[in-house]
Amino acid sequence: MKAKLFVGLLVKSAMALGSIVIMSQYIDSVNPRLTTASVEQPPNLLFVQTPTTVSLQTSPGNSINQPMRTAGISLGGTFAIFLVFGVVVFAVISSRGVVVIANDEVGIVIKKFNLNPFSPKLPAGQLIAFKEEAGPQAKILTPGSHWGYFPWMYTIRKEKPIKVYSDAIGLVVAKDGASMSPGQLFGRVVECNNFQDAGAFIENGGHKGKQLAILTTGTYRINTELFHIYKKPVINIPPGEIGLIVAEDGAPMPPEQLLGKVVDCHNFQDASKFIENGGQKGRQLAILTAGTYWINTDLFTVITAANATQYGLKPENLQVYTVEAGKIGIVTTYDGISIESDEIAGSPVADHGNFQNGQKFLDGGGRKGLQQEVLPPGSWNLNPWFAKVEQVELTDVPVGTVGVIISHVGKPPENKAGVVERGCKGVWNTPLPPGKHVINTKVMNVEIVPTLPIALDWSNKKKPPTNYDANLHAIQLRSKDGFCFDIEVTQVIRVAEENAPTMIYRVGNNVGGSGSNSIKALIVKVLQPAVSNYFCNSAQNSEALDFLDKRSDQQRQAKDYIKSALSDFAVEAVDTLIGEIDLPEQLEKILTDRKIAQEMRITIQAERETEKELQNLEYEKAVTKKQADLVKAQEDVKIAELNAIAAKYGIEVEVGRVRQLREIDLLILKETIDIIGREGWLDIEKLKELVKLKLPEVWVSNSHDGGSGLIDAVMPQVLRTLRTSTIGSNNGLSTAHQGHQTLETSSPSTALPQGYVICTHCETKNPLGNNFCSKCGKPLTS
Template identity: 35%
Template sequence: MIPIIISIVSVLVGIALILWLAGFRIISNDKIAVVEKWWSPKGNLEERIIALNGEAGYQPQVLRGGIHFLSPLMYKIHKCPFVTVPQGEIAYVFSRDGKPLDPTQTLGQVVPQCNNFQNVRAFMENGGQKGPQRGIVREGTYIFNLAQFIVITNEKTYYLPLGSNDDYKTINKMAEILRERDAFKPIVIKGVDDKVGIVTVHDGPSLNKDDIIAPAVGDVSSESEKYHNNFQDPEKFLIAGGFRGRQHQVLVEGTYFINRLFATVQLIEKITVEVGFVGVVVSYIGPKGEDSTGVGYSHGELVENGYRGVWAKALMPGKYAFNTYAGKVIMVPTTNIILKWISNQRGTHNFDENLKEVSLITKDAFQPSLPLSVVLHIDYKKAPLVIQRFGDIKKLVDQTLDPMVSAYFKNIGQTKTLIQLIQERSEIQMTASSEMKEKFGHYNLDLEEVLIGTPSASENDNKIEDILTQLRERQIAMEQIETYTMQQKAADKEKELKESQSRAAQQRFLTESEINIQIQGNEGKAEFQRALQEASKIKAIAEAEAEKEARIGIGKAIAIDEQVKAYGGPQYQVAQEIMSKFTQAIEKSKINIVPNTLVNMGNSDSGSGNVFEMLLGLLVSEKLGVNFDMNKDNEDTRVLKIKEAILKSMEEEETEQ
């Protein structure tokens, strides 16, 4: 068995030796092999690494998976993995061999024929350069000759060690730079962030001496030979005439696969012009433009948009992807600007932070401090002129408006007493607003209004305050008078109101009273009519009764007359009646009719001087109002007087009824 085993082993060794001598190689499908040639009849390489013409050295072609026959006496095989670039990442390539870079170059030029660096021969034969490359490798799996190319990804660096420490250090340093720049991920600018990308190119020709920002080139998509698609194609950027340095063209929202060795990107805020403002652009770049201000304007030039200088047209409210390295935007408010010459008070725009009250010397030698507020407006069309003249609004306020306004009111103060300054404030405001409009207009400003406050005294001056106190007390007294007057009027109105309310409350009763008055008036009228009728009736009855009584009286008079004649005259008739009544009285009073003593009146001629006779005569004359002369009137005369008196008495009684 031993000879058989020896024979088998010898055969196997012989076969192995034959295979080894034949160069039998097995390469798995997930690997590649870089072929290194030990020697060649064509000689060795002197300055290159890759042997393009069969010389000894690293061969440009790589071996893929499978069985290969390469004699170990001539070739050495270096197995390498595939290069995999993860999704959404970028890989960078460093070439070990190729043409040297030009003195002005930073990166090797892109060779389109090399199929993303997978064809070494095409790369070398078409001008491929050694060093870091402008071209990048996007996501995917690639077959690279790692003797020629070093591929740097975020997770791993793919390369074939050549035994040089310097080579290893260069690769690591390059990887560190890329990680610092976050270069393995594309640049993503989100719209919600309101950012723009400022690009700085690190390759290409340098800028001209008068330029600080590289002008935009190759940004027209219709020009396919020059359109570099936002710096993603370095070769087209350079063909279009791009310069290294900070670029005027910016990146807006989107995703950009840019080689960070070729260009870096800085994100800055967009320029936002708020409502109520315009943005005046001062451009640092561009060709020299023609002045649009005319001959009469000697404070500078305004140029059309896109030229170097102050742009004649301001930016309207909105958002702008403006490169702040290529110029600046000065915000000018188009709403009313309030400037306050008042300590510790500021307007909304804070342009008046250095202003304070204006110190005056009045006509009566007081030194008050006058607080002021000035309202002005800047026409948006004139905003560039204001910026061209003053640089910004703050300088306008501090260097021009402050001294101008202060001098104007100092002049006003010298012509007014302190009381006039206080009491004539309205007139001074109107005059100031009118006179200062022209001065403000000279600086392309629209003056809206001038507002004057109350003059105040300095800390050590109490005289002004005394005057103000007197004025305040005077005003308080006047206001009190006015208040009392108004209160009196209010009281009168309140009284009228209460009367109206009471009248309204009693309206029902008033209405009822008025109706009752009307009813009573109507009833009174009816009663009056009834009274008239009753009076007429009574009058008629009275007249009838009077007529009756008159008739009866006349009849009685005639009868009495006859009786008188029958009894011997009126004296006897009256005496008879009197005596009858006298008798009745004596009967009731029980008086003696025959006196104990008889008194004689002493009339011996007539023989009738007794008391009874004289008494009867007096009674009749007094009763009827007839004066008898007992010595002269005869009997007929007395009867006639009595008759006349009776008739007269009856007529008077009728009249009274």
């Protein structure tokens, strides 16, 4: 529509210009005063219906008022006619060379021929023209109007733009471009605006063939004469699955390498980086985890659980590997450095994420084959081309036992003649306690050693085959006197927890070339020979009956011997017990007769004891009858003894009291003599003799008789006191007590000592009022 409007406007303009030329020639011939003419055009040339106004101007002061007349066509008019005709013809022809491209279209240009004989022709083998050669043109027509593309010279093919939706990618094949190097399968990435600039693609060295770059979600205006676009779905890895990659191009791998190394290529979504960073052709070490990926599937083959069978794999191999609870995964790798000849498993490597990062494992010097490291319970993204996993149960050490580790891997031990430290090759000196443990049983053996006492029975009794002593039988002996007999023995042993590694190291854990229990190895190699040899040797040095009679000594000696033998193997001999001794029949008869005689002797002795008991019983009956009298007599004796004890105690109390009173009297006497003097005391003694006399209360004395004068002074008072004392004696008071009271009531200057009584047995003076002597305890007589 715009092209038609443009042509129409061009024709109208030409006609208007021709008319102006013709009119100007006529006016000049009729009115020479007309000097100028102007044409006023409408403001909008698109509206061709607007009339054109011609305005004529004359010289100043002169105006034209007469009508205009046309004259014959002059040379100028002829030119104007031809000019208009040419413009019309050009407009008609030009309308055929305008191409309009809509917004949802792209124009592919193909030039049919070239009018310029000097223009170069398209080189042989080249499909796209870049210099106006005949053929498909590199340049495309974008939305809009394009002039000059005449249908007899150009073919314009209108196509829809290429749309790539979110669930797909666009793979590109270039039909023209530079040739690839030998062995190269994909064209390298060049700057060409996602293949929308064909010229830039060729100028920048884009290669002919399949391209590394892909088209992601979007709309692209691409020259389909140069590029073939085909769509492929994006790669979806569901949760719980993985994807394996096979690269169809890349650097060659060394012969010893199994999988292509991991390079930075955005999970294979950047094919150019994969090639530039040295990605290798073939199966890849890296994997795809759950997610959506835009990957060039011409370069990379993606194997998922959905298409695993097409590539010889099982769908379960493309699942996330899960190690169940209570188990561990023993890993074997298919790639890496070969294991040393003296090793059976690869040493641990750091930071490889439980074999999920294979490149870290290889870069860290990981070995190919069985690994010392194990996978713990959980889910792991493992490349099945890189590693396989075998699940085993956790090592269970029951209660009452310990686990001794025999490691076949690790650093060489410093101590080559005994148990070793953890991490070294050999028998570890630290056992495993009861519980579940993570142990790689492919590189380590765990010997379960019981730490509770174990009773081993050498007998012919039927035993469960799982018993430690299942193969132990009664020991056959021959005595010094030539008799053969069997003996049953029970041996109790115990292995301490800290001694279990030493026992395993010294005894070993193989019996008859087959893996067996360490305790059975101890029995076969150590205990059974020691027990059998001891009793065989002991029997040969004893007669059969003596061996039987001295079984206690034999048992004690056997215990000491076996204890010494087991101590060399770090095993404790708890006890040795001799059971039944099976003697020959003739010896059994002798023993039976001896036993019968012993029993008869015992029977007779029992009868004697019974008779004695009967006698005792009769005696006890007789005693019982007299028991009441005996009890009464015994009680009377006890009563008499108690009375005697009471009397003796009373005498002792009285003697003590009298002794205390005597001591008090002596103290008073001493104090009295100290106060009144010896002469005064003698006067008082004289007065005591007067007590027995009835004296008047009036005392007449001659002071010139040579006395002390004390009597004259105190006599009147004494007489009154004696009179009072006489009255007091009538109330039952003793003379000594009355005198004591008198002294207490009198003043210190007039107090008198009390009287005393002389014992007829020991002549000891005792205070008046004492009934018993204070020295000998005999009764006093007045």
